[in-house]
Amino acid sequence: MSPEYQIGEGSLEALFAAITADGRRIWGPRAAAGCIEIGEIRSAGELARDQVHPISSAKAAAFPRVEKILSYRMDGKDVAIDDPPLPARPTVLFGLRPCEARGFCALGTILNWGTPDRFFNARMERTTVVSIACTRSDEACFCTAVGGGPDHPAGSDLLLHPLAQGGYDVVVLSDKGRALVALAPDRFEPARGAARIALAKIEAEFQAQEITEQLPRLFDHPIWSEQSLRCLGCGACAYVCPTCACFDIQDEADARRGVRLRCWDSCAFRLFTLHASGHNPRETQGQRWRQRVQHKFSYMPERLGVLGCVGCGKCSRACPVDMDFKEHLTEIAKFS
């Protein structure tokens, strides 16, 4: 894809000001105590760009960790239900990695499986994704093993390529991207073929297809309990994952009124599948780990035609006991 525009480093602040003046919030990587996370940023100066990845995921912008989906009041024997207004604030996600942008494709597919997810969709319709191609990677990265790459266009509305002279080449990938350019047209110059910083080289150590083919045979294999022995059963991997979509429904209520919330949930938790009877079909951490891999690499491709993993490696970086996803997947692929 050839770039239409380039934007100078010095023009980013004006672009941010134009986006804000248009009434949109901007989310992107920012420095927080102890890490680089994704959250609201108000100026280009706040945008963190030196990291391979921020620790948290941009999915929270469209699929927040807790969200009110209805409220209700008891009125005698009747129940009055109020739908909350759909989220309307337009958002620009600025400075995502292409893999994370691509994650929105899988996330949107699973959240709209069967019943359209109007909360997620309302946000995504008003969200513009600006990603920056990767010129660096780390050992946790494996986008090229799952069909992505350091400048993969899927999920992005604008894709920026860092230039050697500073600033970026700008590839317009959608109407939403074009509309963003139109907010500050004089800040985008025609592309002049300036030298780009070389893209990161990410060698694929396996191909996702090998794993997808392998998994049905491996359901009862001891590899799951072996790989997950050190897993502590927390939800860090799921909560930083751009494609993990599981949620729990919680009512916070008293006798007269309540709100219904949907909250992120994780298949690593024992409670995730615990039945009211006390039976748990996924009693061991090995079975729960198997679910994580099978869901992303077998069930989602089979049922939805999309992989549930974009190879960003966020789960590996967030894991307190170094459950290295790339390493585990490579081991699984080796069986073939």
Add this chain to the structure above:
Amino acid sequence: MDELQEKAKQLLEAGTVQVVIGHAAGRGGRRPVFVRSPAQAGKLVHDDGCWQNLATYLGKPEVRKLGRAAVVASPPVLRAMVQLGAERQLGNDEVMALAVVTGGPVRTLATLAAIEGHLASLPDEPPAADRTELGRLAAMTVPERRAFWAEQLDRCVRCYACRASCPMCYCERCTMECNRPQWVPVASHALGNLEYHIVRAMHLAGRCVQCGTCGKSCPLGIPVHLLTLFAERSVQQHFGQGGKASGKPVFAMSTFRPEDSETFIR
């Protein structure tokens, strides 16, 4: 083969234990490892990068199934074993520790009493960096401290990595999972997060082994360990106990004594 690897190998060869829980090289750091044959003993490492409190694994059903375990144990791991023993979570016949101090000799400790004896000669306090942070928190006014924690806890996503990595958070069903009724909001909004972290700190007060693993495990770098360390220090100051160097602890937060000096409790 270094002394740690040699001792682990001997324990496995002799059949004294079936697994040695330690740390090995991982992706750019250290990771927990379960060494089950003498030939794998060479994987074991111990240095300052080994910060997980490995005593956490002693109660995990998947690990217990492997047989008797020896644990490569820094002082906080040993304190956790003593406290787990006192709370009847670890039997004396299940104890096997390869006690390590960075740069020091490795000692094999096979009873809770031996661990207590070993700990008696070691300082029982959090690392210097944490003591500095605790001092900074203590110097704040209450509104300042409230603002500090409100900002920090607002970032919490309730992944429970802090709870999962803590050797003293061994409850099979945590208060957070008691949902009939739901005692504490599990949603990661401001109130839910505040309640969760206060409940955890209160449940750890007088039991915290001061390893700091909960804070290091937080993917977002929220220093949640300062809450439990702060509570632990308060218990030590007000009740003169805590510390986990004794197998006969008095539980400050769950003990009733008729002669208690506070009148409200009588």
